[in-house]
Amino acid sequence: MSGLFITLEGVDGAGKSSHMQWLPDFFAQQGLEVVMTREPGGTPVGEKLREILLHESMSQETEALLMFASRQENLNRVIKPALAAGKLLLCDRFTDSTYAYQGGGRHFDTGKIAALENWVQAGLNPDLTLLFDVPLAVSRERLGRHGASLDRFEQENDTFFEAVRNAYLQRAANDPARFMVVDSTQPFDQVKEFVEAGLLKFIRQRINAHT
Ligand SMILES: Nc1ncnc2c1ncn2[C@@H]1O[C@H](COP(=O)(O)OP(=O)(O)O)[C@@H](O)[C@H]1O
């Protein structure tokens, strides 16, 4: 795999989708061709699974399995082909979300998540993960602002939210080489500048590593 695999993570309302919008132009300016996808979703089957995952009640086991079913489709149809073609693959949520939401939020056995991860990904992991971090109050305020009805995860209580956020921060602390933690409470343009600077550094390191 010669491309670059970058994921965006964080609690709902942290700013992932908003920042996803300027990233393709930024990377294009660096001469990198971008393919974007999201999870759950990103493929015809994945998007159907997303609808089920966000709106139907189900057991924890089913939820974890469907997340990885969607991921398998995304890997086969979108992620691996893009990386094989040397492109930059940007994914809005990936396996860190499963560890944070199903593992942290729902206390689903992380050993089982790891088993699915090993099976489905077979060692394919993101090169870089941007973790957009905001506290509960900011997330709630931003989600409330766009007024749309909340999905199954967004409807969860404060304890769930804190567990998800803490699981993310713990994973970032355990793997600082892969994670870039972004303080997303700052005004949008400031967050953007911080991310741009971090990405330029990352791209330069990658180019140096290959020359
Ligand atoms: N730095 C920021 N300051 C203020 N509002 C923001 C900021 N980043 C994102 N938002 C707003 O917060 C809301 C949620 O952002 P969104 O990108 O949809 O989050 P996510 O995809 O992580 O759930 C949107 O209305 C967005 O415009």
Ligand SMILES: [Mg+2]
């Ligand atoms: Mg989003």
